Amino acid sequence: MAAIHDIDAVVLDVLGTLVDEPGGLRSAIREAVPASDEATVEDLLGLWLRHGEREQRRIGRGRRPYVPTETLDAEAARMVADRADVTDPATVTRLATAGQRLSPWADSVAGVEQLARQLPVFGLSNAGRTTLLRLGARAGLRWHRALSGETVRAYKPAPEVYRLAIDAAGCPPERVLMVAAHAWDLRGARAVGMRTAYVHRPAGDPPTGRDRFDGHFDGMGGLVAALTRG
Known part of the structure; x- marks a missing residue:
């Protein structure tokens, strides 16, 4: 997979993408x-x-x-x-x-840590604030900030949830990369102007032939490599 260029912040879906x-x-x-x-x-x-x-x-x-x-x-x-x-x-x-009490996928903890050494990393989840706090602590996910749809009282793919992450990142949406194992999630992010990367997980929602995401990866390792090259 080619490098993903001109990214100032990475936003990671949590349920299904980082934890099983x-x-x-x-x-x-x-x-x-x-x-x-x-x-x-x-x-x-x-x-x-x-x-x-x-x-x-x-x-x-x-x-x-x-x-x-x-x-x-x-x-x-x-x-x-x-x-x-x-x-x-x-x-x-x-x-x-x-x-x-959900467990992380095998590559999630290291992947988040590697990304966080280079870029601001946000967790963005439909999980409520209490659940998101406890999930991150239990799984050892060391993002810079966790954002819950509870803050805007909405669930993805509502646009206000993605805008919450864009506002937190403090940069234009086209410089914010949304990462998820669910194509429906990435479509919602793309609709508000974010860049998008699909990471395969066993229980995810794979892209269709009509989806045009910036990257498709088998796991977090490929994503990290693409952003490093970028």
């Missing part, structure tokens, strides 16, 4: 419902993920007032518990905070 969201939730469900077989775990995981995606879309369309991901996760945990007949309050409470 599906894997972490899957592990938490197994812990909460230890007798479940793999098919049941996948069914419960799908229930959780669909709820979060659906409610974020409803909020984006003005059909529900904004609530942070901590609220959506608590709702999803209750749905999973009800489906699996889990009645222990402590188990449900722990399950509700599973999104705060």
Whole structure:
């Protein structure tokens, strides 16, 4: 991949891009419902993920007032518990905070550290402020600043979330690189003028043939190399 030139700041999506969201939730469900077989775990995981995606879309369309991901996760945990007949309050409470204990992908910590030696690095996430704080600390992600959509009471791909990062970077959008494993996220960033780079992750949303991003990478190592050359 060729170098990416003229970048003054890097903005990294967090959920799915730097940390393994599906894997972490899957592990938490197994812990909460230890007798479940793999098919049941996948069914419960799908229930959780669909709820979060659906409610974020409803909020984006003005059909529900904004609530942070901590609220959506608590709702999803209750749905999973009800489906699996889990009645222990402590188990449900722990399950509700599973999104705060997600593990980083193998190349995330080193990749963020290497980027941060050269450029301002921001984490930009739909995760609520509390979740984002705890995720970064647990995973060891040493960005310069973490930004949550909760600040503007919106979820990506709402343009105000990306503008939050542009304002924090203090430079024109065309000099800010948005990095994500989700093509829908990069389309939102591109719509407000940001540069874009796709990083492949197993549970991401890959680009289509119509997408025109500035870079496509198999992992953080390729991204770091491209920015170093730039």
